[in-house]
Amino acid sequence: MSEQLKILSTYLKSKYFTKFQNREELEKWQDKKMRKFLREIVPKSSFYQKYYEGASYDNWRELPIIDKGMMMENFDTFNTVGIKKEEAFQVAYTAENTRDFTPKIGDITIGLSSGTSGNRGIFLVSREERIKWAGNILAKCLPEVIWKEQRIAFFLRANSNLYDTVDKGKIQFQFFDLLDELDRHVERLNTYRPSILVAPPSMLLLLAKKIRETNLHIDPKKIISVAEVLDPLDEKVLENIFKQKIHQVYQCTEGFLATTCEHGTLHLNEDLLIIQKEYLDKDLGKFIPIISDFSRSSQPIIRYRLNDILTEKKTFCPCGNPFTALEQIEGRSDDLFYFKKKDREKYIPIFPDFIRRTIIVASEKIKQYTVTQLQVDLIEVFIEANDEHKKIIEKNIEINFKMLCDKLDCVMPKIRYVNTMNRDYGKKLRRIQRKFEIC
Numbered sequence: 001m002s003e004q005l006k007i008l009s010t011y012l013k014s015k016y017f018t019k020f021q022n023r024e025e026l027e028k029w030q031d032k033k034m035r036k037f038l039r040e041i042v043p044k045s046s047f048y049q050k051y052y053e054g055a056s057y058d059n060w061r062e063l064p065i066i067d068k069g070m071m072m073e074n075f076d077t078f079n080t081v082g083i084k085k086e087e088a089f090q091v092a093y094t095a096e097n098t099r100d101f102t103p104k105i106g107d108i109t110i111g112l113s114s115g116t117s118g119n120r121g122i123f124l125v126s127r128e129e130r131i132k133w134a135g136n137i138l139a140k141c142l143p144e145v146i147w148k149e150q151r152i153a154f155f156l157r158a159n160s161n162l163y164d165t166v167d168k169g170k171i172q173f174q175f176f177d178l179l180d181e182l183d184r185h186v187e188r189l190n191t192y193r194p195s196i197l198v199a200p201p202s203m204l205l206l207l208a209k210k211i212r213e214t215n216l217h218i219d220p221k222k223i224i225s226v227a228e229v230l231d232p233l234d235e236k237v238l239e240n241i242f243k244q245k246i247h248q249v250y251q252c253t254e255g256f257l258a259t260t261c262e263h264g265t266l267h268l269n270e271d272l273l274i275i276q277k278e279y280l281d282k283d284l285g286k287f288i289p290i291i292s293d294f295s296r297s298s299q300p301i302i303r304y305r306l307n308d309i310l311t312e313k314k315t316f317c318p319c320g321n322p323f324t325a326l327e328q329i330e331g332r333s334d335d336l337f338y339f340k341k342k343d344r345e346k347y348i349p350i351f352p353d354f355i356r357r358t359i360i361v362a363s364e365k366i367k368q369y370t371v372t373q374l375q376v377d378l379i380e381v382f383i384e385a386n387d388e389h390k391k392i393i394e395k396n397i398e399i400n401f402k403m404l405c406d407k408l409d410c411v412m413p414k415i416r417y418v419n420t421m422n423r424d425y426g427k428k429l430r431r432i433q434r435k436f437e438i439c
């Protein structure tokens with residue numbers, strides 16, 4: 001079968017034939033998938049074989065957890081295709097430096113995940129997995145059926161031949177390198193006129209500004225925010241300028257985790273992977289996902305703890321999909337702020353969402369912001385707003401922080417205002433960020 005036909009077959013299977021009436025039916029199906037997957041895959045990975053020694057697959061929900069650190073440490077015995085870490089890194093770095101994004105070892109695509117130096121991950125995707133991924137992403141994201149023409153503009157830090165897989169038949173695909181100049185993007189977009197625009201929200205904001213200045217003339221049917229947290233403040237701005245719902249795809253190198261339905265609700269892709277919840281606060285519905293991807297065998301992701309915080313949606317989504325609905329993706333768990341309790345030497349975690357709200361509700365005049373916790377008792381805030389509003393905004397922010405600290409019975413940290421946004425060029429925008437280690 002040609003690659004194109006295989007993509008189409010996955011597309012059809014995902015779009016029309018993998019449907020569940022309710023949670024129970026879904027979980028039963030997942031359980032079957034998972035057991036079969038474990039029986040087939042574990043014998044191929046000497047890491048997992050050793051790690052699960054003596055454990056029963058009947059209790060797969062309780063198998064010991066892994067994370068990125070463990071995966072990278074045991075890379076050579078972890079993967080099932082015999083690729084060595086050293087070799088994979090070399091291939092990936094060469095690709096990144098030359099901006100030639102076709103790094104492969106044999107049939108396997110090599111990907112580099114972002115992360116601080118020393119914490120970068122390597123991801124392996126086989127041809128078969130690449131095709132499945134393309135079929136699934138098309139099934140979940142295309143605004144119309146696959147045989148309609150689409151021009152996709154995809155803004156990313158680095159391209160990958162993963163994405164070229166999508167560039168088939170009626171579907172055109174163009175990669176926009178985030179490191180290129182903005183004016184160059186505008187020029188290319190004006191010629192290409194994408195029907196689907198996929199970009200991190202920080203780039204969507206720059207493009208929205210160009211539309212407002214009447215330099216950019218595009219009319220996409222669908223806009224998808226990726227790779228960064230979509231801040232409610234930015235979402236509102238983008239919806240106003242693009243005059244449509246902003247959709248989201250939550251995908252990381254570890255898996256294709258969630259997509260928005262027609263109502264704009266993010267649903268976990270529970271037909272592609274199992275997402276268990278490690279609750280940080282059950283009442284608030286905040287959890288860290290533990291993922292098991294039963295469709296990926298070259299680098300098996302089983303009970304893998306991600307570094308993200310998600311919030312469940314409390315209400316049902318009218319689309320009726322039994323896949324867990326999310327209120328939002330909050331951010332990375334290492335961006336939790338920590339405040340000190342008033343009466344003792346105890347630090348308590350503060351969800352990024354709470355910090356975000358202290359800023360957003362301070363004023364409607366805020367255009368941009370970043371909040372960085374530098375120490376337990378020091379927070380740096382950047383606000384973009386007209387000068388005449390700044391004083392009152394700053395005062396409101398102080399009041400909001402004070403209210404938050406009083407409610408949690410914590411010591412109020414000092415707030416320092418700065419004139420530049422906390423952002424490293426070419427890196428992801430993290431509006432809420434912690435920059436110290438807590439033990």
Ligand SMILES: [Zn+2]
Pocket residue numbers: 261262263265267317318319320321
């Ligand atoms: Zn929905």
